[in-house]
Amino acid sequence: MTxxxxxxxxxxxxxxxxxxxxxxxxxKLDxxxxxxxFRVEDDIPILFIEEAESY
Ligand SMILES: [Zn+2]
Structure with a gap:
């Protein structure tokens, strides 16, 4: 998946x-x-700060 x-x-x-x-x-987007x-699900980036993972 890209x-x-x-x-x-x-x-x-x-x-x-x-x-x-x-x-x-x-x-993931960094x-x-x-x-x-930010993770990507089914080619859709999940661009919510609450959903983001910190390093
Ligand atoms: Zn930023």
């Missing part, structure tokens, strides 16, 4: 509105500034 490049371009971190890096091996991971 996230489309188009989607990766438009999604931002819900906390800092910064860029997210897609981590293919774990199927905000380096907030040190948070």
């Amino acid at each position: 996230l489309s490049e188009e989607l990766q371009r438009i999604i931002v971190c819900p906390k800092c509105k910064g860029e997210l890096t897609y981590w293919k091996e774990k199927n 905000c380096k500034d907030c040190q948070l991971y």
